[in-house]
Amino acid sequence: MADADLRSLLEENDNDNNIEGVYNYCNRWCERCPFTERCLNYAIGLEHFPDEESRDLNNEAFWQGLHTVFAQTKALLVQMAQEQGVDLEALDTPESRAAWQAREAEVDEQIESSPLLNAAEAYRQMVDNWFRESEEGFRAKSEELTTLARLGVAGLNPEATAISLAEAVEIIRWYQFFIEVKLMRAIRSAINEQDEEPEMLAESGRxxxxxxKIALIGMDHSIGAWGALLRAFPDRETETLTILAHLDRLRRATEREFPNARAFVCAGWDTGELE
Ligand code: SF4
Incomplete structure (x- = not known):
């Protein structure tokens, strides 16, 4: 795809069917998303990462695709700025860059010392530990369900149990990193918003x-999924309850820190398109 084609792609997808900004506050789980046909981000992703190979982080095609996206985005930004009479290069002076870097370092420090983020990091590690220590339990459960399926015991549905367990694991693993990443962005944005005009924030939402909000949704889903694992692995009850308690505390702390998050309106998800 040539540099100029990013603009063509944007124009091509600038239609009434798209939901503007639907990708801003989604869970990035495109394969389960009801809005793939209405999402510009998805369309662009499909263009640059069309097959399995190009979506594989271990494959050069992925990094090549990513490089192209960044290069095209930069070229397009420069072009759009020129059209608006803004000379980006003139704004990018050594002084402005140094000021920006100093400010970013300060913000990074604040983020790193945030108890919320530390708790999210701890959660991520707890999840890894739990799965590592449960390998034997999963093996035993798999054998148990296979035996039950073979015996065909009336009133039991081992296939359904296996599917719901796999679903719980997938949900937990999907949100394990996502929660931390989204909380990091929330904290960073909250710091930056201190310098913004309240009217601007009121108009666009914070x-x-x-x-x-999207981090909280990840926590909600994860808590539900941990409930399924709690029932399936009674011998891991203490460890599972410890994680559940930690995640619930993190959820409550996030709600306290961002009291308006739950009421935030996400384009597409909260504006009636799902009904
Ligand atoms: S809105 Fe849906 S399709 Fe678009 S990036 Fe998010 S999950 Fe993927």
């Missing part, structure tokens, strides 16, 4: 609230 990115901090939107990001916190």
């Amino acid at each position: 990115d901090s609230d939107g990001s916190a």
Whole structure:
């Protein structure tokens, strides 16, 4: 795809069917998303990462695709700025870059010391530990369900149990990193929003609230999924309850830190398109 084609792609997808900004506060789980046909981000992704190979992080095709996206985005931004009479290069002076870097370092420090983020990091590690220590339990469960399926015991549905367990694992693994990443963005945005005009924020909504909301949704789903694992692995009850309690505390702390997050309106998801 040539540089100029990004603009063509944007124009091509600038239609009434698209939901503007639907990708801003989604869970990035495109294969389960009802809005793939209405999402510009999905369309662009399909263009640059059309097959399995190009979506594989271990494959050069992925990094090549990513490089192309960044290069095209930069070229398009420069072009759009020129059209608006803005000379980006003139704005990018050594002084402005140094000021920006100093400011970013300060913000990074604040984020790193955030108890919320530390709790999210701890959760991510707890999940890894739990799965590592449960390998034997999963093997035993798989054998148990296979035996039950073979025996065909009336009133039992081992296939359904296996599917719901796999679903619980997939959900937990999907949100394990997502929660931390979205909380990091929420905290960063909240710091940056301190310098913004309240009218502007009122008009566009606070990115901090939107990001916190999607993190909270990830926690809600994960808590439900942990409930399924709690029932399936009674011998891991103590460890599972510890994680559940930690995640619930993180959820409550996030709600306290971002009291308006739950009410944030996400384009597409909260504006009636799902009905
Ligand atoms: S809105 Fe849906 S299709 Fe678009 S990026 Fe998010 S999950 Fe993927």
